[in-house]
Amino acid sequence: MSIAEKQYSCPYTLAVIPLATMSKRKLVVWGYTCERCGYQWIQRTAGAPEPKVCANRKCKSPYWNKPRQHPAPAKKRDQRRR
Numbered sequence: 001m002s003i004a005e006k007q008y009s010c011p012y013t014l015a016v017i018p019l020a021t022m023s024k025r026k027l028v029v030w031g032y033t034c035e036r037c038g039y040q041w042i043q044r045t046a047g048a049p050e051p052k053v054c055a056n057r058k059c060k061s062p063y064w065n066k067p068r069q070h071p072a073p074a075k076k077r078d079q080r081r082r
């Protein structure tokens, strides 16, 4: 076991090397939207778990990924679609 092998076993190191070669590379990031305040943010850390709270400082809601549980009003809709 050499030191070099230990470095290449790190996924973060592997992700940095392609950028150093200046090659064109598509990076996939996760975008999140808070269901409570509508705040949108991007999780840049690859492989990171989902945020526990909203990234909005004024919100910080732990239910950012859960839609509001509002009672649906009984609206009369036209059932005939044909």
Ligand SMILES: [Zn+2]
Pocket (backbone or CB within 6 Å): 034, 035, 036, 037, 038, 039, 054, 055, 056, 059, 060, 061, 064
């Ligand atoms: Zn929020």
